Amino acid sequence: MNPQANPFGSALHGAAPGLIRTGLGVYGEKFLDSSSEFMQSNYYFQVNSQYVRNKLKVILFPFLHRGHWTRITEPVGGRLSYKPPVQDINAPDLYIPLMAFGTYIIVAGYALGAVGRFTPEALTLQFSKGLLGWFLQVILIKGLLYTLGSSEAPLLDIVAYAGYGFAGTSLAMFARIFWSYLYYFIMPWFCLCTGVFLVKTMKRVLLGGPRSYERHPSRNHYFLLFLAVVQFPMLFWLGNISG
Numbered sequence: 001m002n003p004q005a006n007p008f009g010s011a012l013h014g015a016a017p018g019l020i021r022t023g024l025g026v027y028g029e030k031f032l033d034s035s036s037e038f039m040q041s042n043y044y045f046q047v048n049s050q051y052v053r054n055k056l057k058v059i060l061f062p063f064l065h066r067g068h069w070t071r072i073t074e075p076v077g078g079r080l081s082y083k084p085p086v087q088d089i090n091a092p093d094l095y096i097p098l099m100a101f102g103t104y105i106i107v108a109g110y111a112l113g114a115v116g117r118f119t120p121e122a123l124t125l126q127f128s129k130g131l132l133g134w135f136l137q138v139i140l141i142k143g144l145l146y147t148l149g150s151s152e153a154p155l156l157d158i159v160a161y162a163g164y165g166f167a168g169t170s171l172a173m174f175a176r177i178f179w180s181y182l183y184y185f186i187m188p189w190f191c192l193c194t195g196v197f198l199v200k201t202m203k204r205v206l207l208g209g210p211r212s213y214e215r216h217p218s219r220n221h222y223f224l225l226f227l228a229v230v231q232f233p234m235l236f237w238l239g240n241i242s243g
Contacts, residue, residue, distance in 0.1 A: 044094035044156055046084035054089050055096055059164050060171075060190065062197045069204045090204070094156065097134075097163025103170040104130055104238075111177055111241050126241065130166070133238045137162035141202070144227055148220050150206050161201055165194045165231065169239050176239075183239070191235045195228030202227065 047055075058065045072088045073080045085093040108126040112118040141158050168190025176183035202224060 043084050044092065044160060046086045047093050047095045048086050051086050051089065051093075052096060055085075055093070056167060058089060059096075059167055059197050060193055062193055062200060069200050071204070090201075092157045092160035094160050094163070097160055097166060100166035100170055101130060101134070101163060104166045104173070107170050107173045107177075108241055111173060114177055115241075117241075130238060133234060134159075134163055134166075137165065137234065140227065140230065141198070144202065144223055145205065148206055148223060153205050157205075161198060164197065165235055165238075168194055169235050172235075173239050173241070187236060187239055188232070191232045192228075194235065195231040198231070199224045199228050 067089070069090055071090045072083045074083050075081075082088070082091060085091040085095075105123070105127055108130075109118060109123050112122050112126075138155075138158055141162055142153075142155075145153055145158075169187075172183050172187040172190055175186050206220070
């Protein structure tokens, strides 16, 4: 004699595949979303040695850059997208800022050791100061773009632009290890070059956005000049070794 069928068990058994498919669908959607975010961040690390050399020349010697400052676009999926750094010298990347920040910490540690003031606490303080300076640069650039009517720049773009100043700062700090007075000759130059690079870059970002930039040219020039001038106290503060 066959046992009586359990209607609740049958219902659960029939619903189980649907629940599993729904759960897998939600999980798969989250996985794809996280993968797309990773690919988007991975865009900023598509570099090679030639790009790094050329980009450092633009950052450290912007007056010698004879090319344009406009980013290159390409059609992707029916819409325009920017080419990655390896294909466009004007594209922002995170490789150089992160490497420059790492170099900044290493040089700071070596400089502290050279004057007999190296301690883990002193290096941690320098690390924290570097992060704070980077964060302040991000806030400054983001606030500037918002004030001038262009708040569409991706956050990682701004993080990259804000971190390029560590390249010149690290070189100036390294030069001071060999001759302290050399720092005061080299650092103003790198402050000026970082300011010029940021002004050129921000002009491109602003001109590529809403036309509010063109309606108030004199006001916008003053804001961009302020961004350039701020690089002097900011980078000198970052380059000061405290122990």
